Amino acid sequence: MAEQIAVLGAGSWGSVLANMLVENGHQVKLWSRNKEQVDQLNNDHVNPRYMHDFTYSTNLVATNDMTAAxxxxxxxxxxxxxxGIRQVARKLDKVLGELDQRPLIVHATKGLEQNTYKRPSEMIAEEIDPMHRQGIVVLSGPSHAEDVAIKDMTAVTAACISLNSATRIQKLFSNNYFRVYTNDDVIGAEFGAALKNIIAIGAGALQGLGYHDNARAALITRGLAEIRRLGVAFGANPMTFIGLSGVGDLVVTATSKNSRNWRAGxxxxxxxxLDDVIEHMGMVIEGVYTTKAAHELSLKxxxxxxxxxxxxRVLYEGEDIKNAISQLMNRDLTSEIE
Structure with a gap:
């Protein structure tokens, strides 16, 4: 059954998901602060800053008015x-209160808040009154916007403590090339989504330095062990990390040039x-900021x-990356199970 959906955020992933939902038969309004971007989407059906050579459905409506969206x-x-999660969620809370609406909230953001180390769903829960929302669902998994745009086969996870809400999102998003699985482990899904960006920076750096497949495989495997350790420390189900929002998302992000984190590395x-890389990327490199949050959180x-x-140490203390790799390889020997 067709539903009316608002998508807040018209970057590559938000705009492609909005377009896919339109093609799934839903009525979708896509919100962006940028009026020029909104005009391009509505008049020319393009989003050139984020998605080159992709034409959006003529049925996708963009607006810079959140209330209208x-x-x-x-x-x-x-x-x-x-x-930007808190600011947007705070504004959304006000709009929902004025409209007297209580929609199901979904997010597809992958990161941790600086200083508080909160996950996106925690920030949303703090900023949007329970009277203005139903459940909060996490949409996560190995899914580059560029691949979804060309209808490459994709599988992701909808995670929510309410499996009824997760199932609703599963049905809303799924089609013949985009398959959604359900999970009730929100903590694991969000930690996997955030921390894989750190490992992707490392994987890109290894390739930039001239290392090959063995090095990349070692980094991904041991990186997954770190992700699991931190997630489990906060109550995540360890099985989540061998699923789509864990190893799946890690593999695609740490091996693809479509990943801005890999490209940054x-x-x-x-x-x-680093400053030059950030300036010229044109999009947020979540892994840079997540590295700081995860490092501090692991110490705590x-x-x-x-x-x-x-x-x-490389990103924030200026350590030479080759020296950092040497130190990693020459640490005290230990068991793989630790």
């Missing part, structure tokens, strides 16, 4: 960088400075995360 929506999908490996919880620690 949300009015009548039964589902609100938030797809914005982590640092690659440029660092080739000798470019006394969780061993040597790869994350090494990348923190």
């Amino acid at each position: 949300v009015k009548g929506a039964t589902v609100v999908l938030i797809v914005i960088p982590t640092k 690659y440029q660092l490996g080739q000798g470019r400075q 919880r006394q969780v061993k995360m040597p790869i994350t620690d090494a990348l923190y």
Whole structure:
């Protein structure tokens, strides 16, 4: 059955998901602060800053008026960088109160808040009154916007403590090339989504330095061990990390040039400075900020995360990346199970 959906955030992932939902038969309004972007989407059906050579459905409606986007929506999908979650959620709460609506909230943001280390669903829960929302569902998994745009086969997870809400989103998003599975482990889904960006930076850096498949496989495997350790310390189900929002998302992000985190790492490996990489990326590199949050969080919880620690030193303390790799490889020998 067709539903009315608001999508907040018109970057590559938000706009492609909005377009897919239109093609699934739903009425979708896509919100962006940028009026020029809104005009391009409505008049020319393009989003050139984020999605080159892709034409959006003529039935997709864009607006820079959040009230207009949300009015009548039964589902609100938030797809914005982590640092903007609170501001947008706070504004959404006000709009929902004025409209007297209580939609199901979904987010597809992958990161941790600086200083508080809150996950996106925690920030949304704090900013949107329970009277203005139903459940909060996490949409996560190995899913580059560029691949979904060309209808490459994709599988993701809808995670929510209410499996009824997760199942509703599963049905809403699924089609013959986009398959959604359900999970009730919100903590695991969000930690997997956030922390894989750290490992992706490392994987890109290795390739930029000239390392090959063995090095990448070692980094991904040991990186997954770190992700699992931190997630489990906060109550996540360890099985989640061998699923789509864990190893699935990690593999695609740490091996693809479509990943801005991988691209950032690659440029660092080739000798470019972090400030220069950030300035020229044109989009938020979530892994840079997540590295800091995860490093600090691991120290507070006394969780061993040597790869994350090494990348923190490179990104925030100016350590030479080759020296950081040497230190990783020459640590005290230990068991794989630890």
